[in-house]
Amino acid sequence: MSNSNHFTSSLVDRLVRSSLFEHRNRSFWVLQTLGWGGYALVNYIGSLMHEMRDIYGVVLLLGAYAGFLLTIPLRYLYQRSWELHPALLMLVVILTSYLCASVWAVIDNATYWEIYKFGFRPDSQFFYFKNNLAKFYIILSWSGLYFGIKYYQMLQGERQKALMASSRAHQAQLKMLRYQLNPHFLFNSLNAISTLIMVKENDVANRMVNKLSHFLRFSLDNDPIKKISLEKEIDALMLYLDIEKVRFDERLEIQVDVTPEARRALVPSLLLQPLIENAIKYAIAKVEDVGVLSLAAFVADGQLQITLCDNGPDAPNDPQALFKNSGVGLQNTQERLLALYGKQFRFQMKPNKPQGLCVEIVLPYETPENR
Known part of the structure; x- marks a missing residue:
């Protein structure tokens, strides 16, 4: 090599x-x-x-x-x-x-x-x-x-x-940041499949393997440097969440509210998956009843605004501190956005009501026609 x-x-x-x-x-x-x-x-x-x-x-x-x-x-x-x-x-x-x-x-x-x-x-x-x-x-x-x-x-x-x-280094950095996320997700999924097989849930494990193969195919077919439409990003996200639904069964509820204009926006591929992964690991997994993940996106003043919220019980008083304490997911996402947009983006945490955490991302609104 x-x-x-x-x-x-x-x-x-x-x-x-x-x-x-x-x-x-x-x-x-x-x-x-x-x-x-x-x-x-x-x-x-x-x-x-x-x-x-x-x-x-x-x-x-x-x-x-x-x-x-x-x-x-x-x-x-x-x-x-x-x-x-x-x-x-x-x-x-x-x-x-x-x-x-x-x-x-x-x-x-x-x-x-x-x-x-x-x-x-x-x-x-x-x-x-x-x-x-x-x-x-x-x-x-x-x-x-x-x-x-x-x-x-x-x-x-x-x-x-x-x-x-500089361009080569930039591309290498983006690929490194993106590909750091896949092994983490793959390990969690294979661990869940292994558990299902051990408890004789073979049909469920088979469905999970199929979902995983579709998700990994999507991940490999999309260059981490290139941008895709938010609609395709949501499709990939739903593949990931289908895998997680196998694990959580009825304890995971997904709410999506994305405007048609926002669906046409271009975003980095697999931008939301590590954020969802963090939400499931640190919030949904700790909810005793039903964990709710809500995704909203709209366009205002030439900017794409994406909000991802959960209803986890242990949201910190200072959500911004999670950037330093939550592993590679949030840090890599922030570094990817910084490499792609410079200072023309906003990525922040804020409390959800009545409980939980919200992640807010604001990016320049780009479409295939106006980029």
Whole structure:
């Protein structure tokens, strides 16, 4: 299993790196083309302010094309020099930029002389020096833009990988929290079935096994990360309660009052089962007469409000203290909601009247249509 996970993780990482590389490569060529095209266009617009021959546009275009070609090797040189000490890297940038500018100035002057009949002459060394210096500033600016964009892309890549790592951790946390609940419930159910078999209640035990298989199938078919409608959640809850009814017989009464609008709401799968399990273990099992579990849900002000109440006799004076003392059920539910909704939820305990406890959950109202 660990080798499979390592292979999957490595494959995902390679795909991420490949995607980032393709994105950066494509971005370079797009920006390179647009940048030098813009350089030629700006110079041409500037030339319109003076009386220039039409052939001057061709000269500008060839000059921009020369700059386009000469800066391509710089990209690969900078990639190989990326790990150098900053001072040494700066020296490499300055020297290569000046060398590139010098070659560009020679090409530019040759182009001016051959096409425009105006360029380098032995008596115009000052003009050549000015042209070379101007092109050095242009290449240096190109280098600065290259490093700035590359640093930005690296930052975005690291941020993307951090978000992906956070998402994987988030998914793993949700799965861990959800799957911690199933073994607890399974142990209780199998223990009850074992008891039924020992007392020769084979038909009842068989019905309980069938109910349990349906419930576990539902649990396995639903991803703990994904949300389901409250109606499906209630269907799964009734499977669980049917199992418990086999144990309690007539001592368990279920009341459900859920509006049609609330039934369409999306909630985390198996959200209510651990809460019901706690209610049965700590409240219904201690009721001498009939234990009543009531579930109500409605939508108000864009929020789904779910209330689950029991009539247990030993409700604490401070119900909120149950979050620390009632085992993994309540804590896991709270952590799942926190992982899914951040601060946009409410999960609290309050006394029921005349006795018992109520659990209240308030979530953002989501449906398959508006999520």
